[in-house]
Amino acid sequence: MDLYEYYIIEEAIGDVNKFYLRAMNELNIDASKNTYNIIDDEEAIENWKKMLSPYYKAETNDKIVEFRFTLLSFYLFKEGFYLANMPNLLERAPRFEDTVELFRIKTGEKFGRNGQYGGVGWSDRGRYLEELKFIKKTEESYNLDQELEALIKLVSTSGTDFNTMTANEKLATIRNTFENIAKKDSKRYHPIPFHDLTYGLITSDDVTRFNKKLHVFRHGEKSMLSERENYTQEEKSFMIDYALLILQIARNYIKTTISVK
Numbered sequence: 001m002d003l004y005e006y007y008i009i010e011e012a013i014g015d016v017n018k019f020y021l022r023a024m025n026e027l028n029i030d031a032s033k034n035t036y037n038i039i040d041d042e043e044a045i046e047n048w049k050k051m052l053s054p055y056y057k058a059e060t061n062d063k064i065v066e067f068r069f070t071l072l073s074f075y076l077f078k079e080g081f082y083l084a085n086m087p088n089l090l091e092r093a094p095r096f097e098d099t100v101e102l103f104r105i106k107t108g109e110k111f112g113r114n115g116q117y118g119g120v121g122w123s124d125r126g127r128y129l130e131e132l133k134f135i136k137k138t139e140e141s142y143n144l145d146q147e148l149e150a151l152i153k154l155v156s157t158s159g160t161d162f163n164t165m166t167a168n169e170k171l172a173t174i175r176n177t178f179e180n181i182a183k184k185d186s187k188r189y190h191p192i193p194f195h196d197l198t199y200g201l202i203t204s205d206d207v208t209r210f211n212k213k214l215h216v217f218r219h220g221e222k223s224m225l226s227e228r229e230n231y232t233q234e235e236k237s238f239m240i241d242y243a244l245l246i247l248q249i250a251r252n253y254i255k256t257t258i259s260v261k
Helices: 003-012 018-027 041-052 062-078 096-111 122-131 146-155 167-182 204-217 222-228 233-258
Strands: 081-083 134-136
Touching (some): 167 233
């Protein structure tokens, strides 16, 4: 597959965001002389990582390297991929040199600065790239902000990314995260005015009733296991959307109102 042809088709149907339009306009490459082909998603990910490796040696000039990296990033973004620890990176048309520097800093934060003269070692930079996790969005994928994603991951018993959880795990973890956010102490919740915050569409009684429904996903008794299996996948998907909405309303209220007092 020619990645520039892929880009041109997306541009023709108006499906290129402002970040990639700007990046490609600034590059102003004669693509007829610089085609770039991949076989499949796996090769695109492999090449993207390879270009960021400290061992990468470009066979062409810097402008063509930037062109190829931009095409790879665009393809991965349009095919629904994102990085687990930086979900918005591919969307914003990352520049090659900026991404190299970003990953060098991230490597130092994760593994320490153990290289020569206190720098980040090449082996650690390679290790960081190897551990990068690409996730492909599906109809069941959720684009959470980084702060909420980090909190959900912290609360989760498995410590896995939200989008990789089963529907049952998502519902159990959202319920537990709600308690983490909204509980004042072991018995009392912060009073959150859901009615006022949602113009009457969701009340505190609605939230209480819904949270009780989620108990079946948190416990392992036989009766609970049987009850949770009564829900269809479509019902669970709706419940996840609704639960995330409630969670975000509660988090934003606590963060902006109670936390600043």
